[in-house]
Amino acid sequence: KEGYFAKTTAGYGSEERYTGRISGNYLNKEQQLALEANMNNTRSRSSGVTDNKSIKLNYRDKWSKKLESYGSYRFNSNDNSTIQKTNSQNFFPDYTRLEDEQANNKSGSNEHRFSWNFEYRPDTNNYLKVEPDLSFESADGLNLGFTNTRLLGASSLRNSRESSTESSSDLALEVFYNHKFQNAKRNFSLELELSSTSGEGNGNMQNDYTNTDSLNNTQEEQQYQNSFNNNRSIDMEVDASYFEPLSQSSFLELAYEWRRSSNDRKRETRDIDPLDQSETLNANLSNNYDYDFTTNRFGLNYRLKTDKINSTIGLFAQPSVLEGKDHSRQLSTYQRNFNWVPSLRFAYQFSRERQLILNYRGTNNLPDFRRLQPVTDNSNLQNTVTGNPNLKPEFNHASRLEYRQTNVKSGSSFHAGLAFAMVEDKIVTTKTIIPDSIKQETSYTNTNGAYNTSGRYAISIPFRERKFVLTYYGGSDFQNNIAITNEERIIGKSFGVRQGLKFRFNLEDIIDSEINTSYAYNNASFSSATIEDRSSSQINIRLDGRNYFFKDLTLGYDFSKEINNGYNASINNPVLLSLYLEHRFLKNNKGSIRLQGFDLFGQNTGIQRDIFDNEIIDRQSNRLSTYFLLSFNYRFQQFGG
Numbered sequence: 001k002e003g004y005f006a007k008t009t010a011g012y013g014s015e016e017r018y019t020g021r022i023s024g025n026y027l028n029k030e031q032q033l034a035l036e037a038n039m040n041n042t043r044s045r046s047s048g049v050t051d052n053k054s055i056k057l058n059y060r061d062k063w064s065k066k067l068e069s070y071g072s073y074r075f076n077s078n079d080n081s082t083i084q085k086t087n088s089q090n091f092f093p094d095y096t097r098l099e100d101e102q103a104n105n106k107s108g109s110n111e112h113r114f115s116w117n118f119e120y121r122p123d124t125n126n127y128l129k130v131e132p133d134l135s136f137e138s139a140d141g142l143n144l145g146f147t148n149t150r151l152l153g154a155s156s157l158r159n160s161r162e163s164s165t166e167s168s169s170d171l172a173l174e175v176f177y178n179h180k181f182q183n184a185k186r187n188f189s190l191e192l193e194l195s196s197t198s199g200e201g202n203g204n205m206q207n208d209y210t211n212t213d214s215l216n217n218t219q220e221e222q223q224y225q226n227s228f229n230n231n232r233s234i235d236m237e238v239d240a241s242y243f244e245p246l247s248q249s250s251f252l253e254l255a256y257e258w259r260r261s262s263n264d265r266k267r268e269t270r271d272i273d274p275l276d277q278s279e280t281l282n283a284n285l286s287n288n289y290d291y292d293f294t295t296n297r298f299g300l301n302y303r304l305k306t307d308k309i310n311s312t313i314g315l316f317a318q319p320s321v322l323e324g325k326d327h328s329r330q331l332s333t334y335q336r337n338f339n340w341v342p343s344l345r346f347a348y349q350f351s352r353e354r355q356l357i358l359n360y361r362g363t364n365n366l367p368d369f370r371r372l373q374p375v376t377d378n379s380n381l382q383n384t385v386t387g388n389p390n391l392k393p394e395f396n397h398a399s400r401l402e403y404r405q406t407n408v409k410s411g412s413s414f415h416a417g418l419a420f421a422m423v424e425d426k427i428v429t430t431k432t433i434i435p436d437s438i439k440q441e442t443s444y445t446n447t448n449g450a451y452n453t454s455g456r457y458a459i460s461i462p463f464r465e466r467k468f469v470l471t472y473y474g475g476s477d478f479q480n481n482i483a484i485t486n487e488e489r490i491i492g493k494s495f496g497v498r499q500g501l502k503f504r505f506n507l508e509d510i511i512d513s514e515i516n517t518s519y520a521y522n523n524a525s526f527s528s529a530t531i532e533d534r535s536s537s538q539i540n541i542r543l544d545g546r547n548y549f550f551k552d553l554t555l556g557y558d559f560s561k562e563i564n565n566g567y568n569a570s571i572n573n574p575v576l577l578s579l580y581l582e583h584r585f586l587k588n589n590k591g592s593i594r595l596q597g598f599d600l601f602g603q604n605t606g607i608q609r610d611i612f613d614n615e616i617i618d619r620q621s622n623r624l625s626t627y628f629l630l631s632f633n634y635r636f637q638q639f640g641g
Helices: none
Strands: 003-014 020-029 031-042 049-062 066-093 095-121 128-152 152-182 185-214 218-245 250-272 280-282 287-305 307-324 332-353 354-365 383-386 396-404 412-426 425-434 439-446 450-463 468-485 486-506 511-526 536-550 554-566 575-585 593-598 604-609 615-622 627-640
Touching: 003 593, 020 627, 250 307, 287 332, 439 468, 511 604
Parallel strands: 383 439, 425 468
Antiparallel strands: 003 020, 003 627, 020 031, 031 049, 049 066, 066 095, 066 615, 095 128, 128 152, 152 185, 185 218, 218 250, 250 280, 250 287, 287 307, 307 332, 332 354, 354 396, 396 412, 412 450, 425 439, 450 468, 468 486, 486 511, 511 536, 536 554, 554 575, 575 593, 593 627, 604 615
16 A cells, blocks of 8 residues: 555734644555654643653554664654742641742753664564664753741741753663564563663752740751762663463463663762852762662563463562672662562453453562662752662552443443552651750651552443433542651551543534543541541532534634632632633545633642652643634545556
8 A cells, every 4th residue: 555644734813822733644555654743832731731742653564574674763852931829738746837939930841862773574473673773862940949947936938940961871781582483372572671860960059047945946047059960870681481381261371570770870060169169079978979779680471371360370489689899988788688578469260251351460669779878868958868778678569450341232331440549668758856945857767557548430421322421420539548757657647539420422523522520539647636537529510512513613612610629728729710712624535623712710820749658649731721813724545546
């Protein structure tokens, strides 16, 4: 088959909003070429206002009967401006530390990535794939902020200015080989991965503090710094797997995995005198260390596959070694660990339309090397952070049960799932308030008792020949978090529930719309009797759809209303309305023109609440607001042969 097809869009509007897109495909027998280019500043769901430009080129061809080649080049550029308010509450046994922050962030990034694939099939029993990858990335940022921290009648005001530039490159190679033996069910595979990453960056930070104690005594404090970073890493991985059939329905897999990550980190920080701009080396924030993390993982999987059952059970042994040295302080770290890692997957097919799936997996997570270093980071004078060389690795138990049911004839469906996860030796933060001050010292330790569980379900019922679909969905989750504050263990329990109802109606050439309503509730409670419960709720109502008139005219609409309760007082209840009118013309409706009005009430705002061990954080950020845009779309194609 030979020919091409393409589509192009161009538009411009108020508030200097614009959009442009071109995509096309060219086919010439086995050869395929594709192009996609975008440029716009109309992304509405991300925080802030983003100017995006991207281009992607794809190529695929069969060079011979045995060799196929395909790859792509991609360029992506983003410039973002975000204004954000953050309100955090840190709970201690006898008091609460409050922090309000206003930030104006500007950031930019550019990425070039070249990826290629070679697939070689010398015969039906052998397969080889080679995949090189090369990327370059640069980024810069500027953050202006004002923070007000309050504790027991004392306060600290911080005006901050931070700027940074970074660049990095990555070279990677992946090789995969698979061999099928004469016994069709006997199989061997080998995979090799190698990547080399290097990066460097520098930053400038200026903090001006005004500290006031509970007796209203005021002290000024300044912290100006320059920092320089240089990072190198080499990652290697080898995976081997051999399948041996035991019967017509069962297999035994012998698997081995070797991984090694070698890292070299250098950081130099210099304090700047605000008066004469002279620089002095800050030994506490300067570092030169390297570390290697090596794991060997080997074991067995037993797989059973019948008409009803598809299950795998496995047990792996995983010894690991973490070793490193801080050359700046002549500190050495060496940790040797061993874990048994079980896994289970059981799927039962009651019928073609009903299935039950059970999964369990254990994983071992080592602490980040920086958390192991007994070095204090005082880049924020109100919250210094020190590593703990005695940290042990975490071990995570994760299980999930799912049930799926569909009715192909009617289109109805039901899905439900339960999940549970527990972490042994979980790495948690320890926070201590320095007596008679507002300053906080943070470190890390291991503890047990952290777990979480969740459930989800959805029921969809279509009727009137699937012109209408009613969906009821919901879920709940519970988290049991541990925090160590002022040397006291605090348990934070977070419970959340969400319920929703959707109604979709689709009448051909008349209307295609959906009404979606939901309610979410969250409650956080703590084991300390002096800390009150915190709860919040959110109601969402949304109508999204299109109406068709005269076969060539479309009215689109997107209306939503949020009602928030229990958040910070500054968080509002936005009403969003966007409309567009589109007219299609030319032969086969190849052309269309659209007039769009976005966020007509000017209330688009991002709202988010995060609950951690002993901390609740509310965030509110700006998003793209009111504009009007006129755009033109055209598609064309030609095929022959």
